[in-house]
Each structure stands twice: as C-alpha cells, then as structure tokens.
Amino acid sequence: MGTARYITRRLAYGLILMIGVVVLNFILIHAAPGDPADVIAGEMGGATEEMMAQIRARYGLDQPLPVQLWIYLSNIARFDLGMSYYFDRPVTELIGQRIWPTVLLVLTAQLIAIALGVVMGVLASRRPNGPFSGFVSVFSTVGYAAPVFWTGLMLIILFSVIVPLFPVEGMTSARFRGTGLAYALNVAHHLVLPAFTLAIIFLAQYARLSRASMIEVLGADYVRTARAKGLGEGAVTFRHALRNAVLPILTVAGIQFGNLISGALLVETVFNWPGMGRLAFDSVLRRDYPTLLGVLFCASGVVVIANLLTDLSYRLADPRIRTGGR
Amino acid sequence: MADPLMSLRDLRVEFDTRHGRVTALSGISLDVMPGETLGIVGESGCGKSITALAMMGLVPNPPGHVTGGQILFQGEDITRAKPRRLRRLRGREIAMIFQEPMTSLNPVFTVGDQIAEAILLHQDVSRAQAEKQVVDLLATVGIPEPARRAKAYPHELSGGMRQRVMIAMAISCRPKLLIADEPTTALDVTVQAQIFDLMRDIQREFGVAIVLITHDMGAIAEMTDRVAVMYAGRIIEQGTSDQILDNPLHPYTRGLIGCIPVLGREAGDAASLPPLAEIPGIVPPLHLLGDGCAFAERCALADDYCRAVRPPLEEKGHPVACHHAGQGVPA
Amino acid sequence: MAAPDPIVPQTGSKQPGAAPPPATPGRSNEASSPMREAWGQFLKNRPAVFGLALLAVIVGLVLYGHFIFDADPYDIVWMPLTPPGEEEGIWLGTDFLGRDMFTGLMKGGAPTLAVGLSAALITVVIGITMGSLAGFFGGWLDDLLMRLTEFFQVLPALLFAMVLVTLFSPSLWTIAFAIGIVSWPQTARLTRAEFLRIRELEYVTAARSIGAGNGRIIWRVILPNALPPLIVSATLTIGVAILFEAGLSFLGLGDPNTMSWGLMIGQNRNYLLDAWWPVTLPGLAIFLTVFAVSLVGDGLNDAFNPKLRSR
Numbered sequence: 001m002g003t004a005r006y007i008t009r010r011l012a013y014g015l016i017l018m019i020g021v022v023v024l025n026f027i028l029i030h031a032a033p034g035d036p037a038d039v040i041a042g043e044m045g046g047a048t049e050e051m052m053a054q055i056r057a058r059y060g061l062d063q064p065l066p067v068q069l070w071i072y073l074s075n076i077a078r079f080d081l082g083m084s085y086y087f088d089r090p091v092t093e094l095i096g097q098r099i100w101p102t103v104l105l106v107l108t109a110q111l112i113a114i115a116l117g118v119v120m121g122v123l124a125s126r127r128p129n130g131p132f133s134g135f136v137s138v139f140s141t142v143g144y145a146a147p148v149f150w151t152g153l154m155l156i157i158l159f160s161v162i163v164p165l166f167p168v169e170g171m172t173s174a175r176f177r178g179t180g181l182a183y184a185l186n187v188a189h190h191l192v193l194p195a196f197t198l199a200i201i202f203l204a205q206y207a208r209l210s211r212a213s214m215i216e217v218l219g220a221d222y223v224r225t226a227r228a229k230g231l232g233e234g235a236v237t238f239r240h241a242l243r244n245a246v247l248p249i250l251t252v253a254g255i256q257f258g259n260l261i262s263g264a265l266l267v268e269t270v271f272n273w274p275g276m277g278r279l280a281f282d283s284v285l286r287r288d289y290p291t292l293l294g295v296l297f298c299a300s301g302v303v304v305i306a307n308l309l310t311d312l313s314y315r316l317a318d319p320r321i322r323t324g325g326r
Numbered sequence: 327m328a329d330p331l332m333s334l335r336d337l338r339v340e341f342d343t344r345h346g347r348v349t350a351l352s353g354i355s356l357d358v359m360p361g362e363t364l365g366i367v368g369e370s371g372c373g374k375s376i377t378a379l380a381m382m383g384l385v386p387n388p389p390g391h392v393t394g395g396q397i398l399f400q401g402e403d404i405t406r407a408k409p410r411r412l413r414r415l416r417g418r419e420i421a422m423i424f425q426e427p428m429t430s431l432n433p434v435f436t437v438g439d440q441i442a443e444a445i446l447l448h449q450d451v452s453r454a455q456a457e458k459q460v461v462d463l464l465a466t467v468g469i470p471e472p473a474r475r476a477k478a479y480p481h482e483l484s485g486g487m488r489q490r491v492m493i494a495m496a497i498s499c500r501p502k503l504l505i506a507d508e509p510t511t512a513l514d515v516t517v518q519a520q521i522f523d524l525m526r527d528i529q530r531e532f533g534v535a536i537v538l539i540t541h542d543m544g545a546i547a548e549m550t551d552r553v554a555v556m557y558a559g560r561i562i563e564q565g566t567s568d569q570i571l572d573n574p575l576h577p578y579t580r581g582l583i584g585c586i587p588v589l590g591r592e593a594g595d596a597a598s599l600p601p602l603a604e605i606p607g608i609v610p611p612l613h614l615l616g617d618g619c620a621f622a623e624r625c626a627l628a629d630d631y632c633r634a635v636r637p638p639l640e641e642k643g644h645p646v647a648c649h650h651a652g653q654g655v656p657a
Numbered sequence: 658m659a660a661p662d663p664i665v666p667q668t669g670s671k672q673p674g675a676a677p678p679p680a681t682p683g684r685s686n687e688a689s690s691p692m693r694e695a696w697g698q699f700l701k702n703r704p705a706v707f708g709l710a711l712l713a714v715i716v717g718l719v720l721y722g723h724f725i726f727d728a729d730p731y732d733i734v735w736m737p738l739t740p741p742g743e744e745e746g747i748w749l750g751t752d753f754l755g756r757d758m759f760t761g762l763m764k765g766g767a768p769t770l771a772v773g774l775s776a777a778l779i780t781v782v783i784g785i786t787m788g789s790l791a792g793f794f795g796g797w798l799d800d801l802l803m804r805l806t807e808f809f810q811v812l813p814a815l816l817f818a819m820v821l822v823t824l825f826s827p828s829l830w831t832i833a834f835a836i837g838i839v840s841w842p843q844t845a846r847l848t849r850a851e852f853l854r855i856r857e858l859e860y861v862t863a864a865r866s867i868g869a870g871n872g873r874i875i876w877r878v879i880l881p882n883a884l885p886p887l888i889v890s891a892t893l894t895i896g897v898a899i900l901f902e903a904g905l906s907f908l909g910l911g912d913p914n915t916m917s918w919g920l921m922i923g924q925n926r927n928y929l930l931d932a933w934w935p936v937t938l939p940g941l942a943i944f945l946t947v948f949a950v951s952l953v954g955d956g957l958n959d960a961f962n963p964k965l966r967s968r
Contacts (some may be wrong), residue, residue, distance in 0.1 A: 020808050032824040039824070115669030141955065145896065145948035147903050147919075150940030151928060157933055168930070223431040227384055228424075229444045229495070230417035232409075243434050255810065266904050270926070278814060281908060284823050296820055299813045307811070319434055319479040 001223065003315065010311060014304040019073070021300045025293045026072050030065070039289050041085055051085070084289035091294035094279060099298060101171055102275035105267065106160050106260045106302070108191060109198035114253055117203045118246060121210025122237065135208050143204025148263045152197040153272035159193060166193045169272035194271040198263050202256055206249055207262070213245040220244070225251055247318055254310030257303045329501055330357035331400065331535050332381060332420075338394035339385055350376045351559045353395070358503065363536040365527065365567065366548035367543065367582065378507045381537065382422055383412040391573045393450040395561055399503075417565060418448040420469050421496035425508035427488035431480035437491045438464075441498055448499045463494040466531075467524060486517035492523060500532055507539045522548055547571055555579045558620035565644030575642055575651040577625050580634030619649070695885070698960035700816040705956020711949040715740070715942075719766035730764040730916045743932050752921065752935040753928045761921055762942055768917040769943065773899035779837025780898065781891045784844025785880075791845070792852025793875055794957045803849070806842035814839035816905055822910045830910050836901045840894060845892050851883035859866060885961035892954035903943045918943050 032039050037055045044187065056062060061073045075082070081091035124133040160168045167173065172186050218241050226240040265277030272278065276295050283291035315321050339351040351373050356365050366374045378384050383404050385392055396403045396437040399420065404412060424430040432440060438460045445456040457476070467490040480488055489509060496504055506525065510518035516616040522545070524527035529536055538549055546553055546567060555578065564574040574580045619637055622628040627650045640645040699705055733755040733884040741750040741758070749758035818835040825831050855861065856879060864878045905911055906919030918939040923937035 017808055017811050019682065023855075028820060028824055085838065141948065141951055145951055146944045147900050147907075147940060147947075148935070149904060149907050150922060150943065153922070153929055153936050153940070156929060157937075161930060221424060221426050222432040224384070224433070225424065225430045225492070225495075228382055228416055228422040230415070230447055231443070232413055236634045240432050245430070258810055258813050261813035262904075265813070265815050265819075265905065269908060277816075280819060284819055284908070284910065287823070290818055290825070296812070296816050299816055300811050303811050303813060319433060319436075320481050 003312075004316070005310070007308075010308050014308055018297075018301060021068070021297055022076050025297060026069050028293070029289070040082065042110055062257060063178060070092045073176040076297070078292055080280060081294035084283070084288050086261045086286045086288040086290045087291070091290050092265075094291060095276060095294055095298050098276045098279045099302070102261070102268070102277060102299075103302065104187075105191065105194055105198065105273060106108055106257075106264050106306075108195040109264075110202065110253065110257075110260060112195055112199040113202035113206055114249065116199070117206025118242070118249065120203075120207040121212075121245075122214055122242065124207070125214030125218060128211075133211065136211055137152055140204040140208035142202050146200070148201055149266040149270050152194065152202055152267055155193050155197055156270075166190075170273050190271075190273075194267050194273055197270070198260065198267045201263065202253075202260065205252065209252060210245060213248050214241060217241045243317070247314070250310060250314050250317060254307050254314070257306040257310070261299050261303060270278055328360060329401070330398075331360045333398045334360040334381075334562075335398065336395040337377075337380060337397060339373075340391050340393045341381055342389040342391075349559055350390070351380070354556075354559075354561055356554050356561065358535050358537055358565065360502065361529070361533045362534055362551045363538060363549055365538045365540065365546040365553040367546055367553060368556035369541055372556045373426065374556050375507055377556070378422065378505050378537065378539050381503075381505055382416055382420055383407065384416075407441065414448070414620070417444050417501070418499045419501055420503045420505065421499070421501040422505040423489070423492045423496050423509050424506065425511050427485050427492055427512065428480075429621055430492060430507070431488055433480055436479055437483065437488075438478075441491070441495045443477075444495055444498050460494075463498055466497075467491070467494045467528075468520075469494075485513050486520065489513060489517075489521055490524065493521075497534065499544060501534060503535045504528075504539065505537045506537070508541070509538075510545065511540075518545075518583070525549070530575060541582075543571070555582070560620070560647065561639060561645075562621070562647040563645065564639070567647075567656050568587065569632055569644045573652075574645065575644070575646040576621075576648045577627050577650070578621050619647075666836040691885075694744040695960040696948060697959070698958070699956050702956045702959055704952050706957070708949040708952025708956065711945060714771065714944050715766065715949065718763060719770055722763035726760065726763060728757065730757065730760045732760075740932070747937055750932075750934045752931075753925050758921075758935060758938055761916055762938060765883060765916045765918045765921055765939060766942065768912060768915045768948070769830060769899055769902050769919065771945070772836070772902040774863045774894050775830075775833040776836035776840070776901065777891060777900035779833060780840040780894050781844055781887070783837060783841040785848050785887065787841065788845035788848025788850075789852050789875055789880065792849035793856060793871070793879065797855075799849070802845070806845050810837065812839065815901070818901065818905060819908070819910060822905060827910055827912055829915070832902060832905055832911065833898075835905075836898050840897060840901070844887070844890055844894065847886060848883065851886060852879055855879045857881050889954055889958045889961065892957055896950040896954065899943065899947050899950070902932055 029036050030041050036059070037052050040055050040059065041051055045234070047110060054146055059075075060068050063071070079092050081095070083089070084091050086096055087094060120139075121159050124130075124136040127133055154170055159165045167190050172183070173190075176183075176186055178186060218237075220241075223236060223241055226236045231240070261277075264275065267273065268275045268277035269281045276299055280292055280295040283289075328366050334354050334356050337351055337354040338349065340347050340349050353383065354377060355371075356364070358633070361432075366377060371422075376385065376390070380392060380397060383397075392405050395405070397405050399415065402508050404415065407415070414434050431437060435443075438457065441460045442456040443465060445451065445459055446453070449456075451459070460476050461472045464475055469475050469490055475483070480491075485489065491572065492509075492642060504525075509525070510521050513521065526549070527537060528534065536549075538545065540546060550567045553563075553565060554561050555576065563574070563579050570579060571583065574583055617627065617636060618633040619625070619635075623631045625632065632649055635649075637647045637649045640646050642651045670801060694718075698787050715822050735747055735755050735757075737753050737755040739747060739751040739755070741748060742751070746758055747759070749762065752761065773805070787802050787806065791799040805890060817839050821835040822831055861874060861878055864874055869878065902911070902917070903919035904915045904923075907923040909920070909921050909923055921939040923934050925932070929936050
C-alpha cells in the first residue's frame with residue numbers, strides 16, 4: 001500500500017473516530033439527569049428564561065433526537081463547540097488558547113520519556129544481570145506506582161522549596177513581558193518540572209521495555225553479522241541494534257498518548273499550567289459542560305493525530321510495513 | 327609447501343554455564359592453506375560453530391573465554407590482538423557467512439546499504455564509489471537487476487537471494503579467508519547447489535580460502551579439499567577429502583557417511599542426516615564425559631578400554647582418534 | 658477477582674469428556690496442579706512475597722485500624738499543620754484544619770481500596786466479555802468490538818471519567834463505573850488474543866466434536882486456559898484503578914462524603930510550601946499500595962511464565 005493511500009485511509013478512520021466522540025458527547029448530554037438545555041447552560045436550573053430559549057433554538061431541542069444530533073454534528077463541523085456561559089466566550093476560543101500549552105507539555109514529556117527510557121534501557125542491556133539493570137527494573141516498578149500528581153508535588157518540595165532551582169507554578173513568570181528567546185527560555189524554565197513529572201511514569205515503562213528489547217536484539221543474527229563485518233561496538237549497538245529495538249517502543253508510545261493526556265490533566269492542575277487539563281478542571285468546578293465536553297473532543301483529537309503520526313513514524317522506521325512485506 | 331593462512335594451535339575455549347565452567351573446545355589444532363577449501367564436519371553441538379566464531383575473534387564473551395592455545399592468522403596471534411586490530415581484520419581479511427540468511431541481514435536497512443557499510447568501513451572510497459561497487463558485487467554473485475536489488479530490503483528477497491547478498495557482503499573487501507557456517511542448511515536443495523557453484527566461482531576468481539562448516543557429508547564431498555571431523559569439542563579425524571570419504575577410520579565418521587550401522591539403525595537408511603542422536607545443548611558438558619572416548623556411549627565398537635582411556639589423535643594412514651580405527655566394517 | 662475459584666477446578670475434572678486436557682484425561686487434579694505449581698513459584702519470589710505481605714498490612718490497617726485506634730478523622734485535634742512528632746499522641750501531625758493525619762490515613766484508604774477493587778472487577782468483566790466474544794466468534798463481531806476498543810483507547814481516560822462523574826453524581830459507584838468503562842479495552846485485547854490462540858488448539862476441536870455448545874466452550878474450555886495472563890492483568894488493573902481513584906479525588910471529584918488519600922493531598926496541597934507532611938504521607942500510602950500490588954502482579958506473571966524469569 002502506498003504511503004499516500006495509507007495516510008488517506010488513516011485520516012478517514014480518524015474522522016470516524018472523531019464523529020464517534022461527538023456522538024458520545026451528545027449521548028452524555030441527553031443521558032445526564034435534567035433538561036439538556038440546563039446541562040448546556042451549565043447552571044442547573046439557575047439559567048435565565050431568555051438564555052434557555054436561546055439554547056433551545058440554537059440546538060433545536062424541540063426537534064426529534066436525530067435532527068438534534070445532526071444540528072450538533074454540523075455545529076462542530078464548523079468548529080462551533082458552543083458557548084461557555086461561565087466565561088461568556090465561545091468554547092473554541094477558550095480551547096484555542098489552551099491547546100498549545102498542553103501539546104507542548106505532552107510532547108516534551110513524551111520525548112524526554114522516550115529518549116531517557118531508551119538510553120537507560122540500552123545501558124541496562126549491556127549487563128543484563130548487572131546493578132544498573134537491577135536499578136532499571138526497580139525504577140520501572142517504582143515510577144509506575146507513584147501517583148503523578150504526588151510526584152509533581154514532591155518534585156516541587158525538592159526542586160522549588162529545598163533547592164530552589166525551578167518555579168513552583170505557571171508557564172511564565174508573573175508580570176513577565178519578554179518576547180522571542182527570552183520568552184522561550186522563561187517557558188522552558190517553567191516547563192522542566194511539569195514535563196519531568198509527566199515523563200517519569202512513561203520513562204519507567206520505556207526503560208523496562210527497551211532493556212528487554214535490546215537484550216533480545218543484541219542476540220539476533222544480524223547483530224553478529226554486523227560484528228563480523230568489523231563494526232565497532234558503538235555502531236553495532238546504536239546503528240544496527242537500536243534501530244530494531246525502538247520499534248516496540250514506538251508502538252507502545254503511540255498507545256500511551258491517551259494516558260499522557262490524562263496525566264497532563266493532573267500535572268497541569270498541580271503546576272497551574274494554563275493548558276486544556278487546567279481548563280477542564282476549572283470547568284468541572286463551575287459545571288461548565290460545553291467547555292468540558294469541548295475539551296474532551298479536542299483532547300481526543302490530539303490523541304487521534306498523535307496516533308496517526310506514530311503510525312507514520314513506525315512506517316518510516318520499519319521497511320517491512322512500508323513495503324507491505326511480512 | 328606454503329605457510330598456512332590460518333592455523334589453530336591447541337585452541338581451548340570454555341563457557342561459563344549454570345553447571346560451572348565447561349570446555350567447548352579442548353585442544354583444536356588445524357591449518358588452513360591459502361586458496362584451499364577446508365571442511366569442518368560434525369553434528370550440532372560438537373564445537374564447529376564455536377571454532378568458526380573463534381577464527382573471527384567473535385566467541386561471545388560473556389559467557390565464552392578463549393583459555394588456551396593460539397589462533398595464528400598469517401603468523402599473527404589474534405587471541406592476543408587488540409579489539410581495534412581485530413575489527414580491521416574482520417570483514418577485510420576474514421569474512422563470514424552464516425546459516426540463516428533470513429535473520430542474518432538487518433531488516434531495517436537496504437541490502438545495498440549493508441554491503442556498502444562494510445566497504446566504507448574498510449576501504450578509502452567515497453559513498454558513490456561504494457554504491458557502484460555494491461552493484462558490481464551483486465552482479466558478481468548472480469543477482470539479476472543488481473541496481474534495483476541494492477535498494478531492496480531483506481524481506482523482499484528470497485532465501486537464496488539473501489544468501490547471495492551475504493556472500494557479496496563477505497567478498498566485498500576481497501578477504502583472504504571466508505568462513506561459511508552451514509551456508510546452505512536453511513535453503514532448498516536446488517538453491518544449495520547454486521550457492522555451492524557460486525562459492526566455487528568466487529574461490530576461482532578471488533583465490534580466497536574457504537572454511538566450510540557443515541554437518542552434511544554431501545557438501546563435504548562436493549566442495550572441500552581437506553576435512554576435519556569434530557566430536558565433543560575435539561578433532562577426531564583429519565585428512566584429505568578423498569582419504570576421509572573413501573577410507574574413513576573413525577566409527578563416528580563412518581556414521582556420518584552412513585556406511586556402518588550405529589546402534590539400532592539399519593545401514594542404508596542414512597540418506598541425508600547421519601543416524602545419530604543429537605548431543606543435547608550447544609555446549610556439551612564435557613566434564614561429564616569422563617576420561618574415556620567421548621563417542622563410546624554411542625559406538626558399536628566400544629569396549630571397557632574405550633570407556634576408560636581417551637584415544638589420542640594418531641597417524642593411522644591419516645590422523646584419527648580411535649582405539650579401533652578402521653575395524654569392524656561389516657560387509 | 659473475576660471469581661476464578663468456581664472456574665479453575667472444573668477444567669477437565671467434572672467434565673473430563675467435554676474438555677479433555679492436553680495430557681491424560683480423567684485424572685481429576687490435572688487442571689489445578691498448574692495453579693498450585695505457580696503458587697509454589699510465587700512463594701519463591703522474594704519481591705512478590707514482600708509485596709503480598711505489604712499489601713496484607715495495608716489492607717489490615719485500612720479494614721481494622723479504626724477498631725484499634727478509635728477516632729473520627731474529621732475531629733479537629735490540635736493546631737493546624739502541626740509537624741509530626743511535635744505533640745504527644747499526634748504521631749504524624751495535623752492537616753490544614755488541625756485534623757489528625759494518622760486517623761485520616763487509616764480511614765482514607767477504605768474508599769481508595771473499595772473503588773480500586775470494584776473498578777478492577779468492572780474492567781475485568783467488561784474486558785473479558787468483549788474480548789472473548791470478539792476472539793471466539795471473529796468475523797464482523799470481532800471487527801465491531803475491536804473498533805469499539807480502539808475508540809475507547811482514543812478517549813483520554815481520566816478526562817472521560819471526569820465528565821462522567823461531573824454529569825452524574827460523584828458516588829463511589831459512579832466513580833468505580835467510570836474507571837471501569839475507560840479501562841476495559843486493554844483487558845479485552847488480551848482476552849481476545851488468548852481466545853484466538855486457544856480456540857485453534859486440539860482440545861477445543863475435541864470438545865466441539867462431542868457436541869459442546871458455544872457457551873460451554875467459551876466458559877468451561879477456553880476461559881480456564883486463558884486465565885493465567887488474565888489474572889496477572891487483573892492484578893495490575895487494581896493498581897491502575899487505585900491510581901485513577903486517587904487522581905479523581907485529588908481533583909475533588911471523589912465522593913465528597915468520604916475521607917480518601919487523594920482528597921487529603923488535594924485539600925492540603927495549597928499549604929505545601931509550609932507543610933510537607935499532609936501531602937507527602939497520603940501520597941506515600943497510595944504509592945506503597947500500588948507498589949505492593951504491582952510486585953504481586955509481577956510475581957504472578959513470573960510464576961505463570963517460569964521461562965521468562967531467567968531474563
């Protein structure tokens with residue numbers, strides 16, 4: 001299958017998944033106790049008559065259900081996710097401001113986790129029974145068992161209170177007005193703790209996986225061939241073995257994007273990071289359902305796109321899939 | 327007579343296992359002459375693959391250790407060579423092809439890249455020159471449309487093609503010695519014949535010495551000038567191919583050739599594989615074999631003396647390690 | 658967990674004809690001996706036994722602690738944010754309202770463990786049902802159910818659970834159900850893979866050839882043989898569900914009427930810069946519980962796959 005056709009097919013499939021998320025949102029609004037208009041208004045009976053009438057008209061709530069679903073779908077197709085009555089602004093605009101901090105956080109954490117995880121796995125695989133290998137095994141169990149929000153708070157105690165290296169919260173310093181490089185550095189400084197907090201769980205998993213995968217690959221016949229060619233250990237490990245050993249890590253990393261977003265939700269709340277997770281938390285407290293459902297929709301969209309990109313990178317890394325072989 | 331290209335002198339290799347340290351090779355001595363083909367024959371687990379890896383300085387460590395003897399390549403002891411020096415020999419002076427062409431090529435690189443990697447490593451040529459050499463090499467080993475195949479990934483080629491690619495990679499730097507470890511075992515019979523033809527052509531063209539590791543006496547008959555028969559980490563019979571095939575002295579060699587019955591098998595039904603039970607494990611636990619002849623347990627001629635005293639490798643027409651060498655041939 | 662007890666001993670014992678085990682049929686304890694063997698392996702695994710002991714201590718304290726230390730976790734006992742050990746009888750200090758941390762920790766484990774266990778149970782029931790139907794029947798049903806698992810894997814689980822808990826009331830059951838409904842796809846995939854593997858084996862064909870129905874083959878023949886990896890996965894699911902519950906109650910989405918470890922962290926985190934203990938200690942409790950559960954899970958995994966242990 002050609003790559004272009006493959007991408008088209010994957011995009012179509014992603015679109016179907018997104019329509020599924022919209023339908024799910026619709027079902028949730030109607031399954032929730034109370035009048036759907038009340039749910040949309042997010043005030044639970046406290047909304048004004050005028051506002052309720054406006055919502056009824058906008059969502060066609062006097063029409064039969066399939067028509068309502070159609071209206072809901074076509075609104076979203078026009079990127080209209082409804083109004084946040086609490087913030088008194090369109091949900092699309094709210095999310096538009098908040099989506100990039102989340103993407104920045106999630107991608108940074110994922111990259112840290114993959115890079116460090118693979119390095120740890122490779123080092124551990126050199127001596128499968130050595131002390132570092134044991135450390136990786138223990139670390140992977142520990143890293144998995146620590147609740148991410150608690151890890152974040154512990155890192156704040158360690159690196160913001162005891163050793164004040166990094167800021168406690170936010171994405172930029174208060175009253176920071178710099179631009180360009182100064183701005184980027186300020187954000188990067190604020191990003192370190194949240195990104196590492198989020199990375200630790202996944203780092204633990206990737207380290208364990210890449211250790212096992214490297215041990216297996218280093219015993220493969222083609223690694224022996226590479227040695228027989230006269231290649232040094234560096235080229236054997238990093239060119240021949242690693243390239244094969246990262247394939248299972250890519251697969252798992254793709255599956256983990258949904259969990260990364262879930263983790264980001266907690267991390268953003270801990271570090272007051274102005275992303276979608278923080279927005280979701282705020283809208284839960286305010287019963288702002290259009291915003292909450294909008295965040296669910298957009299976060300699912302991020303996962304769909306991330307999965308698509310992972311699949312593409314897998315195709316680049318493994319020619320057996322690209323050229324349709326076994 | 328010319329100096330040997332490679333000679334093993336009383337080579338000992340030991341492995342650390344769960345049962346302690348066991349001897350995989352105990353005192354192997356043999357010579358490889360320039361341009362000749364030497365066969366090393368035996369069942370799996372007899373130590374022939376370890377011998378091949380030792381010749382490349384590739385005994386897996388851990389758990390393996392070369393604990394004694396010398397491996398002289400053109401007079402230089404490679405057991406004492408520095409890793410850097412070894413890497414310069416590998417691929418350039420001594421090359422190797424393996425049993426499984428399916429798994430011996432890296433699945434994520436094109437075959438052209440994998441051959442070019444060896445060329446760029448050992449020769450002072452540009453990337454473009456290397457790529458041109460790759461196409462020439464692929465043509466040499468009989469791959470049609472070499473320019474297109476160079477861009478193929480291993481999974482897009484058949485088993486025979488992949489073994490040709492392995493041979494192309496092995497001869498890319500015109501090595502003096504080519505070690506072939508069961509090069510045709512994983513291939514169809516017709517493809518086997520083609521690969522052997524190719525190896526003979528290569529030898530004629532490049533004058534490379536070949537060490538052919540095999541369990542198949544048919545391959546020995548077809549390819550080799552001289553033969554060493556291995557059993558349980560030792561050489562038990564050695565000679566020219568004619569001597570070994572026409573006048574085998576050791577009961578084990580006869581078993582391999584299939585001309586005498588070995589414990590409970592009828593003569594004649596040994597068409598392809600020798601009618602012998604396999605020795606379990608890769609590394610035979612030699613410390614369990616005791617002081618006698620390692621083959622005694624499976625030998626129809628064995629007596630108490632065989633079980634008590636290990637026969638040395640002695641000249642009896644050609645070197646053989648058996649108290650009953652040449653005896654008891656049934657009609 | 659998913660009530661393995663009534664299922665395990667039945668393999669090949671009550672119905673030796675319907676489900677002949679791969680080896681000699683008719684020997685009654687044939688099927689239970691792999692389980693016993695795995696248990697023996699498990700007991701030889703020191704980290705796993707340590708995990709089991711740790712878990713027993715935690716569960717014991719959570720279940721019976723309040724009988725020994727009879728106290729109300731909502732009582733204000735001393736000055737707010739008293740450090741541990743400063744005042745006699747208040748070993749672990751007080752929280753931001755002056756409530757005793759130790760009592761809170763005793764009480765706060767109950768909802769976490771209860772939700773963790775019931776959520777894992779819901780996950781396993783949905784996952785095994787979906788996975789076994791997909792793996793056994795294949796065809797369009799398999800396609801449909803697998804698309805459904807993919808759909809649920811795209812949804813960010815915690816966010817979806819937040820939406821569910823916000824829209825419906827945040828009771829312990831809603832929370833357990835929300836966690837279950839977002840966690841089942843992994844169990845379903847594992848079950849499906851096991852069913853695909855086992856349904857091709859000879860004893861399934863044998864059972865079919867003597868007229869066993871689909872239901873009998875799924876429940877009595879395939880499922881018991883698929884149990885080892887499912888038990889491991891169910892154990893690890895408990896850990897995931899506990900972390901999940903902790904996250905939700907940290908966000909203030911737990912049952913508002915119960916003290917819980919996650920809630921304690923969430924309520925005290927604004928005072929983090931002044932007092933480390935009201936945040937650190939409940940987190941440590943969550944961590945130790947999940948750590949113990951995963952040690953047990955890893956131990957079970959090793960016990961069921963002795964070959965993997967040497968790695």
